[in-house]
Amino acid sequence: TKAARVCLAARGDPVLDFGLRRAQGLDGGVSASRAAYIGGCAGTSNVLAGKLFGIPVRGTHAHSWVMAFDDELQAFDGFAEAMPQNGILLVDTYDTREGLKHAVAAARRFREKGHRLLAVRLDSGDLDYWSRTARRTLDEAGLTDVKIVASGDLDEYRIDALKRAEAPIDLWGVGTRLATAYDEPALPGVYKLAAIETEQGAMRPCWKLSQQVEKRSPPGVVEVVRAYVDGRARADILYAPHVEARPAGPWYDFQGLPLSFSLEDEENSLKTAEPRLVPLFSRADDAQAGEHEATGLHTVPEAEAVVRARKRAQEELARLPEACLRIRDPQPFPVIVSHKTRQAWSALWNDSAEEPS
């Protein structure tokens, strides 16, 4: 996901979700914050999402806080007084250099009151330049433990560039490009009818025929397993359970191009292949006492479900091929079709003239 990619780019630095104000609607903002946390973000500025899903709430004051006071230092002092436990000061409302000086002055007064300045936040300008300036200013004032938060139109590419340049940024606030759909304004999937149940209860395969092979839809009920090589996922393998009980190679990708496995890899990977389809609901007439309990679907509170999903996302990411996790030029994860199943599909496609029989 976008959040996972942003967090990968930050290489372990905490990433905070600052997306609410640009998300599409309250509903969209809350789902985006939930997804951001599952994908690896450390906290959110969305208080409602924090409350609903147990996400740590993190944020700083706004520029308007500073503008509401007669001068910046007074605004910083006022913030220290109002929120002594949240000593993060936004220093770029007027002039970042002056803002840093005011933050240093405010930090001393935080200390007098028994609190400490946690961080300064930079939200504009050349973040590489300003983070170095901020680090130097803070260090010279003996504030070596004060951290630097950066924000402002960040995404995984910008974070990656700043990390490569070794800009001294400790926390990342990511908003617009996390909570909205810049990369993919609409999910381009389509659904096709794959099978229809006859009155006798059998599943009759259906498919879309097309001159373009890649537009032909897989007929019938399909299962998916994920094959692993040395603990890393190698491919998802589609197969038709009515054709074969377990899929077997050789392997082809979805366009019919061969995918190479070493013979040993192939054997091992099939031994450890894991099913990817998990039933969420079963027919009412199949529902036995205990069946729903076993899946735990109806008993997990939302906040706990989010923590579980977040944990699972991290585990799955750790098992993905490195080539799929790259920030630039990531490779698509291979989805392939079992040979035997593909042969069965081809027979159906070829047997049908213009319409499925």
Next chain:
Amino acid sequence: TKAARVCLAARGDPVLDFGLRRAQGLDGGVSASRAAYIGGCAGTSNVLAGKLFGIPVRGTHAHSWVMAFDDELQAFDGFAEAMPQNGILLVDTYDTREGLKHAVAAARRFREKGHRLLAVRLDSGDLDYWSRTARRTLDEAGLTDVKIVASGDLDEYRIDALKRAEAPIDLWGVGTRLATAYDEPALPGVYKLAAIETEQGAMRPCWKLSQQVEKRSPPGVVEVVRAYVDGRARADILYAPHVEARPAGPWYDFQGLPLSFSLEDEENSLKTAEPRLVPLFSRADDAQAGEHEATGLHTVPEAEAVVRARKRAQEELARLPEACLRIRDPQPFPVIVSHKTRQAWSALWNDSAEEPS
């Protein structure tokens, strides 16, 4: 809006909102359908939005309807039986040429049962070519009154191109690019504090200073009027009510560049200028009996509010300059600042050194 632009491109042909399945969430889908209707769409395939806002519900069957039957003609006959009043057949599930033949056959059986085929729908391929083929096939079968609906990744640019080519399409189904944010994945606005109320109840101006003039924010409370020349909107004029009671020229755009009006135009446009800011809520202590009634804000049912908004949108569109309504290369509508107000702002900006006093 996107819907208004899509409807403009269709030059009066009905446009149907088909966006629900690609919209972001249920909430996003319902708001998109509401906005599409206000912007000029003739109907929606979103049944919930139809129910909530009184939008006419229009749609056709899906490809899966056809695939659920043994053959296409049987599917068309089945649809005629199930939905005799909604005779729109999707003809491109397998082979569009065959689909059109089947539609003609189905149309004859519709007629036998006292109904009629309203339209065929094309959802793939070269819509210019297939609409001509469909028109010819239908006309040759004497079905000259059967209309053609086109859909499939449409937006205002594709509709405009098909209209220019005079493709014989009568209705347009627009989905993904209407209900999602392809053009503008996030609204790029920012908010800045403009004024703060002192304890004495006066409004003290605030502003953001920046080296870049276009990033400076207008200080203080601002009013906006729209000036009209010959019934067409010429510009929105910002002015500060504490500086001048009514704005006066010469006019500058927001970057300070001069905007030309003829002297006569200027005088007339100011006479007919209309306020653009309407209070939606007033302070509780100002609320007099009848005041809220006058605005009607609390008494309009949602469906009626949508109809009003739609009517207003059409009236406002008709008064916009033609250059702003172009599909390709539309000009931005001018937003300008009254000369006197700009002078007052400049004085504030210049008087303040690094921070507002």
